[in-house]
Structures are given as C-alpha cells and as structure tokens.
Amino acid sequence: MDYVNDFITEKFDRRSTVAFPGMEGKYVAKGQFSGKAIGVLSSGGDAQGMNSAIRAVVRMGLYCGCRVFFIKEGYQGLVDGKDNIVEASWADVSGIVQLGGTVIGSARCMEFREKAGREKAALNLVKNGIHNLVVIGGDGSLTGANQFRVEWNSLLSSLVDKQLITPEQHTKHEHLNIVGIVGSIDNDFCGTDMTIGxxxxxxxxxxxxxxxxxxxxxxxxxxxxxxxxxxxxxxxxxxxxxxxxxxxxxxxxxxxxxxxxxxxxxxxxxxxxxxxxxxxxxxxxxxxxxxxxxxxxxxxxxxxxxxxxxxxxxxxxxxxxGGRPSAFDRVLGIRMGAEAVLALMDADKDPDMPACVITLVGNQTVRLPLMHCVEKTRSVAAAIANQDFEQAVYLRGRASRPTTLTCALCGVQAKLRVGVVNVGAPAGGVNAAMRSFTRLAITKGYRVMGILEGFRGLVNGEVRDIRWDDVRGWVAQGGSNLGTRRPTPREVGMENVAAKLREYKISGLLVIGGFEAFECMLELVEGRSQFKELCIPMLMIPATISNNVPGTDFSLGADTALNEITLAIDKIKQSATGTKRRVFVVETMGGFCGYLATLGAVAGGADAAYIHEESFGIDDLREDVIHLRAKMASNVQRGLVLRAESANKNYTTDFIHKLYTEEGQGIFDCRMSVLGHIQQGGEPSPFDRILGIKLGCLAIEWLDNQMNTYLTAEDTVVTTDEDTCVLLGLVRRSYEYTRVGELRKATDFKHRVPRDNWWMNLRPLMRIMAKHESLYESESIMLGADRI
The missing domain is CATH 3.40.50.460 (Phosphofructokinase domain)
Known part of the structure; x- marks a missing residue:
C-alpha cells in the first residue's frame, strides 16, 4: 500500500479523481456513486449551522455523482410532496454558510405521526426515485425517521396493493437508508459532545x-x-x-x-x-x-x-x-454533512446496516446506531422524573457534566507553591485557564505564584502571589493578564531560572503559551541534569492562535481567531456580492501553519487556500484562476482566496493579488486584504473560555497528583521522571498528557509546526465544496452501541 500512498501524495494531493481498488471505503472520488438519489430535510427546531450541513450534503452528493433533492418544510413537505421536493443544483447552496436557520425550512408535522401520513411520504420519495435520506433535527425528528425506515417495506407493499406504485418500483426502492445529523441548540442528544447550533x-x-x-x-x-x-x-x-x-x-x-x-x-x-x-x-x-x-x-x-x-x-x-453561525458550527456542519453522504453510500451497499447518526466525540466524527442514541437521550428525562440525578448526568455525557471549582482539601497542607508563566504571543482563553487553575489550586491548599512577563520576568524577580479575588473577571478578558514574552530559559540564563525557582520555592510549574512555550519545556527538561531546581513536575497548556503546537488538536485562542477571520470573510464576501465579478485575496496569520487559512476557508466558503504544508506552484495558481473565470460565468459572481502569511516566500499575497488582477482582466477584478492582529480577537469565544477552564482544572489536578507522588520528607518535590514534564492537549477523542520529549519527532522545528495535522483532511473537503476535483478521505469511524 505504500506505493499507493506515495502515488496519492505525489500526483493527487490537491485534485485527484482516482478511486483505488480495495480503498473505496476510505477514499472517495468524483462520480463514484453515480445514479443514486439523496433527499435532505431539516425538521423540528432550527439551529445555526444547519445550512452548512445542507450545503455539504448537496455538494458532496453531487460530487459523488448522486442526484440530491431538497425536501422543504421538514416532514410536512415530505408528506405534501409536489413543489416541496425539488432537485438541488450546485448554485442553490451558494452563499448560505453565513446564514442562520435553515434555507429549506422546518416544520412540525402531526400528519407524519400517523401511518397514513408516512404512506404519503413514502409515495413521494418513490416518485422521485429517492431511498436515501439525510435528516437534520433533534431526537424527535430522528425517532420519526427511524420509524419510517422500519415501516418502509410495509408502506411500499400497501402502495403496491393500492396500485399507486408498481412492483418494480417496490423492488428498486426495497430499502430506505437513513442517516441523522443532530441539529439542536440545546446539545441534548446523547452520544455526541456537540450538536450543530x-x-x-x-x-x-x-x-x-x-x-x-x-x-x-x-x-x-x-x-x-x-x-x-x-x-x-x-x-x-x-x-x-x-x-x-x-x-x-x-x-x-x-x-x-x-x-x-x-x-x-x-x-x-x-x-x-x-x-x-x-x-x-x-x-x-x-x-x-x-x-x-x-x-x-x-x-x-x-x-x-x-x-x-x-x-x-x-x-x-x-x-x-438566531444570528450568523459561529465558525465551529459551520465547520461541524460541513464535516457532518459530508460524512452523512458517505454513510448513506455505505448503507446502500449493506442493507443490513442499522440507521446511524453522525456525532462528534472530542474532535473525531463518529457514526453511532441512531436508535440507541435516541433511547439513551429519552432515558434522561425518565431519570430526572425518577429523581435519579446521577444517572441523568451520566447519560448526558462528558460535555454536560458540571466542571466544579470546589472540592475537599487534599493531603497537601504544607502550602507548597505552584508557579504559572505565560510565554509567546497573547491568545484568547489564557486568562480563563489562569482563573480556573488558580482557584482550584487555592482550594487544594497551594499558593499560586504568578510570574509576570514570561521567563524574563522570572529572572527579574517579577513574581507575586495570586489570590482568589485577583482573578475575578478574567474569563471574559482576552490576552494575558500576567503579561507574556518570547525569551526562553536558555536566552535568559538557565542558571538564573533555576536560582529564582529555588528562591521562590516553586514545587510545580504551569507554562501557558505557543510554540515558544513548547521550546521552553524542552529546555527545562534538558536542564534537569544540571539544576535540581528544575526537577519538579511541569505541565504546558498550548495557547496560540496559530494552532501550531504538537500534541493537541486545538490550542487556546485558535477558535477566537477563527471567529474573527470568519466575521471578516463574511463582510468581504458581502462586498464582493454587491460589486459583482470580484475576487478577494485574504491573508491570515499563523506563520508556517495553515490551520487558520484552511479552517477559515472551510467556514467562509472560500474557493482556495494556500498554505505551506501543501506545496503549490504557478500551475496551481493558474488552474485556480481558470476556475474563478469559469465561476464568473455562473450565477455566483464572486470569489474568495485565502493565503497563510508564510505559505510561500515567493508567491506572496501581493504576488497572487497581482497575478489574479492580470489574469482576470475583462472577467473579474481583484482586491487584497491583510487581516493582521485583529485575528488575536477581543473577548475570547465561548469555546476558548470553556476549553481554558477545563485545561486549567486538569492542569492543577495533574500537578497535584505529581507533587503528592514525589513529595519528600523535607516537604520538597523532586523528580527526574520524564513523565513529569508533559503537554496537555485534546487529541481526537480524549485529553492526553504527552511527554514533551516524545513530541520532538512529531515536530518540524525549522518551520515551527507539527509534522502531522488532523485538519489537513479538511482541505480536499474544502476544495470539493468549491467545485474543484479532489480525493477525499472519510474521517468518521463506526462505533457500536456499547461505546455510546
């Protein structure tokens, strides 16, 4: 298989349409499922981000060769049929990712609850040649969909008996395949950490x-x-x-x-x-x-x-x-919508496969049995009614379990000191992590020593006690209230750092920051052999808008930055729509890391995104110009291209702007926008606030455990174990404490980026959504009911 992977990397990394024998379930190519039909409906309460899912279902379906149908007004439209079931085109879902609600409408339908209503719905689907259905809604909508699936054969038999369909039509549409996507602002569906909206x-x-x-x-x-x-x-x-x-x-x-x-x-x-x-x-x-x-x-x-x-x-x-969807919900909707189409195609090959729902566990999309999730969701209400509140919390899952900042005092009564320092550039969510870390540490009996202005501040003696009331109001504040600088321990003198740690009697250290903080952790663990003061537990919380730290899928601040980028893109696209035939080239921050450019392109509906991790040349730029010229001949007469600031030293933002301007003469004009430091954001996003709070709590819990483990009879903490210098991050489905030494081999130090990035698989999806040809690798995994 290595030669296949090499072939993909070398020849088809951006725009392949090849399906490889034996890999059809993993890689999806253009036209692979030609001739099939898919219906998509939204039902129940609306939720922001549904339009992203609808757009993804339509465009991934069309890309795969399927016909895709809008079923308007939910189950009511399915029952009424006629003009409520219409075939969707590529252009029908242009310009909807930034809209709240659902463009195909949603309604509650009493008629669908009766068998006669479901029989009408079945007739309308068969008339349109549809037996694959994506249902976007809550537990009630998904329950109705599953019941519809269970009764499908009997409904068709009844229609044959009434001579409303032919036996051949019954045979052709013998199985109804259902895939659910949970759209609900309540986040009340069991089996997923987050619902759309x-x-x-x-x-x-x-x-x-x-x-x-x-x-x-x-x-x-x-x-x-x-x-x-x-x-x-x-x-x-x-x-x-x-x-x-x-x-x-x-x-x-x-x-x-x-x-x-x-x-x-x-x-x-x-x-x-x-x-x-x-x-x-x-x-x-x-x-x-x-x-x-x-x-x-x-x-x-x-x-x-x-x-x-x-x-x-x-x-x-x-x-x-109401309101425009957040960047998170846009990306989530697109990921779930694309995976729903692929799940339907898998079900079409295996009629015995149970109906599934696309969920998110940590940062991993997962297919789960639909009815097991629905039954578990409904059992929550029963548990609450029976006053079994512990069971209700358990059933809700980890995303809804209370994060408490109060606990009984543990064994450390010696008032050991824990230090906390920020290193690198400011990022949203840092202060939230500081607040939760500080208050839980104080509750556990520790003194929290705040180190101002990074390691430079430490050697200058800028260290102070942080008390309970000092961190009041910090969660909503952006930046770093402790102050942050980039110099590493070696740059300020490792012996000076060790001396100050000894002077302030620091027994555990929390480092919050970006790639510079990661380098600091490596230097500190290497310095243990020379300075015993460094032989203490140390933990790093990654915090950088660039999201370029290894060992985690998300860094604090990246979501805030992504929302700022998405807001700017929405305004830029509106400008382009108003003027017609205009293309914008937008530069994002992130250094050599293309996370912001890629996710910004996915959330903003961009036509292309140029990044360092995916090499591009003049031929690629030329093909994208040709793509945009063709786009201007359609009803969608606007274009958007993103470029990470260090994507290529020669193909700069200004160069691309001039190239597009020259090659688009007479067809479109081009404008350039460098977003700059607005991407660091003002107030942190809710995602970054909550992630910061979680990481702060997990950090002190880990440090508390390590300090108790290595506490000596002299009330000092001494350890040289490599497991006591870690980076805390969310890796796919769980929070992981990874030894910083292990992360060396996973890091490209020259360009200050991880060697592998989960979000790179979103790039083919981004290009497919923009009507390019690409080779998409399905990211979801199937889990059984026992894993819910």
Whole structure:
C-alpha cells in the first residue's frame, strides 16, 4: 500500500479523481456513486449551522455523482410532496454558510405521526426515485425517521396493493437508508459532545451576559438570565462557567433543599469581597429535588427580600436560535454533512446496516446506531422524573457534566507553591485557564505564584502571589493578564531560572503559551541534569492562535481567531456580492501553519487556500484562476482566496493579488486584504473560555497528583521522571498528557509546526465544496452501541 500512498501524495494531493481498488471505503472520488438519489430535510427546531450541513450534503452528493433533492418544510413537505421536493443544483447552496436557520425550512408535522401520513411520504420519495435520506433535527425528528425506515417495506407493499406504485418500483426502492445529523441548540442528544447550533447559541448567551455585566456593575445590580435548553442544562452550565456567574440552576443537578440559604450566602459573600455584579443563570427546565420548577421570578423575589438587591430578569428566548453561525458550527456542519453522504453510500451497499447518526466525540466524527442514541437521550428525562440525578448526568455525557471549582482539601497542607508563566504571543482563553487553575489550586491548599512577563520576568524577580479575588473577571478578558514574552530559559540564563525557582520555592510549574512555550519545556527538561531546581513536575497548556503546537488538536485562542477571520470573510464576501465579478485575496496569520487559512476557508466558503504544508506552484495558481473565470460565468459572481502569511516566500499575497488582477482582466477584478492582529480577537469565544477552564482544572489536578507522588520528607518535590514534564492537549477523542520529549519527532522545528495535522483532511473537503476535483478521505469511524 505504500506505493499507493506515495502515488496519492505525489500526483493527487490537491485534485485527484482516482478511486483505488480495495480503498473505496476510505477514499472517495468524483462520480463514484453515480445514479443514486439523496433527499435532505431539516425538521423540528432550527439551529445555526444547519445550512452548512445542507450545503455539504448537496455538494458532496453531487460530487459523488448522486442526484440530491431538497425536501422543504421538514416532514410536512415530505408528506405534501409536489413543489416541496425539488432537485438541488450546485448554485442553490451558494452563499448560505453565513446564514442562520435553515434555507429549506422546518416544520412540525402531526400528519407524519400517523401511518397514513408516512404512506404519503413514502409515495413521494418513490416518485422521485429517492431511498436515501439525510435528516437534520433533534431526537424527535430522528425517532420519526427511524420509524419510517422500519415501516418502509410495509408502506411500499400497501402502495403496491393500492396500485399507486408498481412492483418494480417496490423492488428498486426495497430499502430506505437513513442517516441523522443532530441539529439542536440545546446539545441534548446523547452520544455526541456537540450538536450543530449549540456553540452559536453559547455565543448569543455570552454576548448578552458580557453586555449585561457592564450595566449591572454600574448599578450594583443582580441579573437573572433564563436560557433555553428544555430539560437540558448544557447552555446554562457552560454559559455560567464562561461568564463567571455566581450560581446556576440546571435540571440534571437540582440544588439541595436549602438552596435559598446557600444562594443568599454565596451572593452576600461575593458582595462583601467587593463584587459589584451578581449573575445567576437559570435553565428553562430547572427544578428542585421534588421536581418543582425553579423560576426566575422566585429567584428574584429571594434576592430582593433577603438581600435587598436591585434585581432584574432577562429572558433571552429565541435570540439564542438566531444570528450568523459561529465558525465551529459551520465547520461541524460541513464535516457532518459530508460524512452523512458517505454513510448513506455505505448503507446502500449493506442493507443490513442499522440507521446511524453522525456525532462528534472530542474532535473525531463518529457514526453511532441512531436508535440507541435516541433511547439513551429519552432515558434522561425518565431519570430526572425518577429523581435519579446521577444517572441523568451520566447519560448526558462528558460535555454536560458540571466542571466544579470546589472540592475537599487534599493531603497537601504544607502550602507548597505552584508557579504559572505565560510565554509567546497573547491568545484568547489564557486568562480563563489562569482563573480556573488558580482557584482550584487555592482550594487544594497551594499558593499560586504568578510570574509576570514570561521567563524574563522570572529572572527579574517579577513574581507575586495570586489570590482568589485577583482573578475575578478574567474569563471574559482576552490576552494575558500576567503579561507574556518570547525569551526562553536558555536566552535568559538557565542558571538564573533555576536560582529564582529555588528562591521562590516553586514545587510545580504551569507554562501557558505557543510554540515558544513548547521550546521552553524542552529546555527545562534538558536542564534537569544540571539544576535540581528544575526537577519538579511541569505541565504546558498550548495557547496560540496559530494552532501550531504538537500534541493537541486545538490550542487556546485558535477558535477566537477563527471567529474573527470568519466575521471578516463574511463582510468581504458581502462586498464582493454587491460589486459583482470580484475576487478577494485574504491573508491570515499563523506563520508556517495553515490551520487558520484552511479552517477559515472551510467556514467562509472560500474557493482556495494556500498554505505551506501543501506545496503549490504557478500551475496551481493558474488552474485556480481558470476556475474563478469559469465561476464568473455562473450565477455566483464572486470569489474568495485565502493565503497563510508564510505559505510561500515567493508567491506572496501581493504576488497572487497581482497575478489574479492580470489574469482576470475583462472577467473579474481583484482586491487584497491583510487581516493582521485583529485575528488575536477581543473577548475570547465561548469555546476558548470553556476549553481554558477545563485545561486549567486538569492542569492543577495533574500537578497535584505529581507533587503528592514525589513529595519528600523535607516537604520538597523532586523528580527526574520524564513523565513529569508533559503537554496537555485534546487529541481526537480524549485529553492526553504527552511527554514533551516524545513530541520532538512529531515536530518540524525549522518551520515551527507539527509534522502531522488532523485538519489537513479538511482541505480536499474544502476544495470539493468549491467545485474543484479532489480525493477525499472519510474521517468518521463506526462505533457500536456499547461505546455510546
């Protein structure tokens, strides 16, 4: 197989259409499933990002040679048929990734719940030659789809008996294949860490919470925010973490019976410590342990009568469903939509394959049995009704389990000191990690020593105690409140670093930063042989917008930067649409790493993205110009090309701009935009805030364990074990602690990038979505019900 892989790499890395014998299930080529038909519908509540999934289903389906049909207005359109089932073209899904909601409509259909309605739906599908269906919706919509699949043969038999279809049509469409994509802002579907729309809904909640915080602080008010979610507390819990709320009420974890006293005590204590604003998050389905609803009005009355606080209620409502999708939801929708088409094609080859749903576990797309997920989802409501709240939390999965910053004091009572330092460029989410790390460390009995201005600050003695109240309000703040610099320990003197670690009695070290921080960790572990002060547990949290650190799929700050890029692209595309026949060349940051350019292109619907990891030459540029010239002859008379800042030393952004300008004369004009430091963002995105909080908690848990393990009788910590110098990152489906020494071989130090990148598989997908020809490798894996 090596010769095949070499052949792919050398000849077909950008635009191959070759399918290799024995690899059809892995690599997907143009026209591979010619003649098949796919229907796509969205049902139930709408969610931002659905349009990305619809676009991906249509374009991946067309690329594979299938006919793709819109089924408008959900199951109602499926039952009504006629103009509600229309064949989709490539241009029909242009310019929709930035739109919220669903362009094909969604409706709840009572008629589909009856067998007569499902019989009508079956007739309409057979008339259009469809027996492959992608359903985008929540658990109710997916349950209906599965029931439709189970009854399919009996429905067709009934239609034959009524002479509405022929026996030949029955035979031709003997099996109905169903693949589900979960679109729900509630994130209430078991088996997936994230549903389409949940991240954007968090954006809406956090935007509101950040805005409310400023006015609440001015008047020292208490605000109670009610967020959506039905019987799921995901939005309330995550937004409470990301906004530093004082309290949160969620259905899965009802408060103790004395919650009014505890809430008043907590809010009063925070006020006495100088906090001017109180935020309380209430999930719309929140209840106490007797299943009695906890309403915003009841909480407000408590705050007014017991504490005398000026209290306001804000019900965010359907604002959470609206607005443009976040970058995360756009990319998620495209990934899930493409994988749904491939899952349908697999099911068409194997009729016994159960209906599946495309899910996300960590950063891995996974196919799971649809009905097992639905049954598990519905069992949550039963567990809550039976007051089995531990089971409800377990069933929800890891994404909805509360991240607590309170715990019993552990064995370390010697007030050991842990140091924390930032290295490299600022990135969103760093301060969130600092806050969670600091408060959990203090709770565990440690003193947290903040090292200002990187290792340069350490050798200059810029070290101070960080106390509980010092990190108040940090989650919503971008950049690095500790200050950050690039110099490494060797550059400032390893002996000076060791001396200061000894002087400040630091027994464990947290380093937060980008590639420079990774280099610092390597230098520190190498220095252990010379300086015993470096023989302490050390952990790194990757934080850089470039996302160029090995050992993790995501770095803090990358999501914030990607959202800034996506917002800029939306505005640029609108400008191009208004002027017609215009192409924009946009330069992103990231150094030699093409993550931002690639993901920005996927989320923004770009025509091409030039990066260092995928070499390109003048022939490639010329072919892309030809592609854009052809595009201008269609109804979509705009173009967008991204380029990473260090993609090629000769083919610069200015060169590409001039080339496009010259070659497009008389057909299109070209403009250039260098986004620059706006990509570092203002306030961190909800994703970066929550990821920072998680990583901060995991960091102190790991350091606590290591320091207890290597604590000597003299109350000092000494270790030379390579396992005590690690990088903490999310790798596909789990958080991993990887020895920094192991990451050497996975790193290209010359260009400061990892040798392998998970997101490179999105590049063929990006080109397919832009109507190029490419060879796509399916990324999803199939897991059984026992893995849900």
């Amino acid at each position: 949940a991240d954007t809904a968090l954006h809406r909640v956090i935007e509101a919470a950040d805005a409310i915080t400023t006015t609440a602080s001015s008047h020292q008010r208490c605000f109670i925010l009610e967020v959506m979610g039905r019987n799921c507390g995901y939005l309330a819990l995550q937004s409470a973490l990301a906004s530093e709320a004082d309290w949160v009420f969620i259905p899965e974890v009802p408060p103790d019976d004395n919650w009014p006293q505890n809430l008043c005590s907590k809010v009063k204590r925070n006020r006495e410590r100088g906090q001017r604003v109180s935020i309380i998050m209430v999930a719309e389905g929140a209840a106490d342990r007797q299943n009695q609803p906890i309403t915003c009005e009841a909480v407000k009355k408590l705050m007014v009568t017991e504490l005398g606080l000026d209290t306001r209620i804000t019900v965010l409502g359907h604002v959470q469903r």
